[in-house]
Amino acid sequence: MSRDDATTNERDASSDSDESTDPDTPTGVDAPSADATPAVVAARTAADPPDTTEVRELAAAAGYAVVGEITQRRREDPTYDLGRGKTEELMRFVGDADAEAVIYDGSLSPGQTFSLGDLLPTGTAVIDRPRLVLELFGDAADSRAADRQLELARLRYELPRIRGAIARDSGEDVRLRPEGDGRVLDVEKRIESTERALDEIADDRATRRTERRDAGFDLVALAGYTNAGKSTLARRLADDVADPEPAGEPTDLTTTLSVDGSPFETLSTTTRRATIGGRRALVTDTVGFLDGLPHGAVRSFRATLDAVRAADCALLVVDASDDSAALRRKLRASLSAIRATDGPVIPVLSKADEARAGGGDADDLAPAIEAYEAAVAGLDSDESPVVESLRSPVPVSARDEAGLSELAAAVADALPTATATVEASNGGDAQAALSWAYDRGVVDGVDYEGDAVTVELAGRPAVVDEAERRLRGEDSGE
Ligand SMILES: Nc1nc2c(ncn2[C@@H]2O[C@H](COP(=O)(O)OP(=O)(O)OP(=O)(O)O)[C@@H](O)[C@H]2O)c(=O)[nH]1
Ligand SMILES: [Mg+2]
Structure with missing residues (x-):
């Protein structure tokens, strides 16, 4: 050129x-x-x-x-x-x-x-x-955490600009002044205290994740670019029951949100109860990613990042109606925010109905899958270890419900699972243990023979272990 x-x-x-x-x-x-x-x-x-x-x-x-x-x-x-x-x-x-x-x-x-x-x-x-x-x-934050996250993103954005304005007015770099500058110190202090508050919220959430897992729930998180279709899919996956939170919990469990296709429809993580492939799960909907944002801003959305990283299974939702270049750009932005996850990641090609409508053959998703695969082929696993998990997307349409059972099967397959068969003598203790196991959704079958009961267990490994101990009448260790 x-x-x-x-x-x-x-x-x-x-x-x-x-x-x-x-x-x-x-x-x-x-x-x-x-x-x-x-x-x-x-x-x-x-x-x-x-x-x-x-x-x-x-x-x-x-x-x-x-x-x-x-x-x-x-x-x-x-x-x-x-x-x-x-x-x-x-x-x-x-x-x-x-x-x-x-x-x-x-x-x-x-x-x-x-x-x-x-x-x-x-x-x-x-x-x-x-x-x-x-x-x-704006001021639309609908939870304590979202409010703090936004404040942190704002302060991180403002700090270098305040420094720049001072340098411009006074001709000196305030970072070189031994006593600092009042305005800068004030913003720095607010950044620190907001970070501390967010650390506390993050600790609370981590404790809650542990409690939820102990109660037998699998934690599934939906992640993806803004407007990818996460919230619509989260609502489709959810059971039609109230959330399992005790009253008085921080309000990150807002219910149905309006859907009008504008960016950042979701401003807080939202968790709902769901049954996926017969397993009791909590599905967390998160705030969408966007490219072109500095890392400080992305890092401020910690509730989203933590929920996705710590999930037992994360669904990375990508919009099947995008072309390959847009898909790659949005995947890059999502991966650079998430980086690595503790659990498996399942790529979900959302809005399959639109991708189908775009092609000649009403049922042909091949062009959308090809565009997706071309986008993934252009990513390097050095960008994020998650790239490796992105082959074979599951196409779904939240609109016409196509692909939802295949998605449920893929999630159930990906979740950590243990099975056990326990034989116990039937009695009050065994019934109490059985009821405990039922409450946590790990009972796969029960067979009574004489005064013995045989229980098939399947589910979260730690819960299956605990159920096994209780059925055997061993000390639960709790
Ligand atoms: N055709 C079609 N449109 C869908 C489907 N799922 C979602 N949409 C539309 O896509 C737009 C975005 O959906 P949301 O579920 O709000 O997307 P989101 O990923 O939660 O977006 P943010 O919260 O802004 O990050 C809305 O206009 C939805 O109606 C689908 O399966 N098919
Ligand atoms: Mg949303």
Whole structure:
């Protein structure tokens, strides 16, 4: 390539009109509400042609009306991220369109944000992707943990920007000042105390996981990119009964959420009781992943990461209606957040009904599976040990319920299982032990003969062991 700018590709609102007669309505997003803030999307992207669908959807969901976009394919410019010429074009475009914000599809350094702000018409907000996501979450946190997680993500985002603002105003790096700076120290203190609070919540949750396992539940977690179909699938898998939490527990067990396809529909982990392949499970729905976020922001969503890592089986939900490139990008983002898991991972190709509808043959899922396999083939197991588990996805449709029994069978197969046959003399003690085992869902069969009872046990290894000890009348060790 002779020149960085040679492949510059841009599109403005007026060239967006192929799907709409209204030049102010960008393609791919719903018509903005009247009080939406007019914004221009700017992106430096390697993709050719550039794809701004996702950032436009995020912007629309956060209350912006995208009036156009400026994109460029080149290496990062240290001052503006985009090149100088392109940034001046952006400046003119924002002025002409009367836009109030620039939505930057990437992470800007504090310095780049300031430089861009200086060049743009006075008062134009510069919103990079991490800030857009924080805005999108807004104040909607629906649990104590989600609230703290959001606060932590916000503080981690703000800290380098506060340092940058001080350095800009005073011309010195506050990190070199021995006494520090009050504003920085304050944010650092709040980060520490929020981290401590989240550590405590994480400890509580770990204890609760242990208690739930001791009570005979298998812990299954759904993970995946935002909008992949996790919550819809979680509701399909769930038993139609109230959650098993005692009253007064932290409220991470919100019930049904609205489903309208906007990103970050789920803001907290949510756990429901389910019976999967005859096993008593607790299915945890989690917050979706998104690419282009700094690690600090991703790490803030600890409840999601912990639930997925510590699950007895994690379902990685991927949207079968995506093409191979989108699938790979979303898989990468998901894997880089999850990294490794303690238990097995089952890839689930969701929205199979849509993938089917897209093909010629109504029942043919082969193109969707091929696209998925091509996406996985492009991943390296160095990226995450989980890559190895991603072959052979289970296609499901939560909408028409296709594939749900195959998924249940795959989960039941993947769960840690022990079996035992115990013969005990029938009596009060054996009946008490049997009732204990029934409560924990590990009784596979019971046979009475004379004054003996033979019990077939199958289920979580620790629970089967304990049931065996109790049936034999041995000390339970509890
Ligand atoms: N056609 C079809 N659409 C589905 C299916 N499952 C989910 N969807 C749609 O996909 C969109 C996202 O579904 P959710 O279940 O909210 O996705 P999610 O992964 O929980 O999303 P976040 O919570 O935002 O991360 C919604 O518009 C659903 O109606 C399915 O099996 N078939
Ligand atoms: Mg969800």
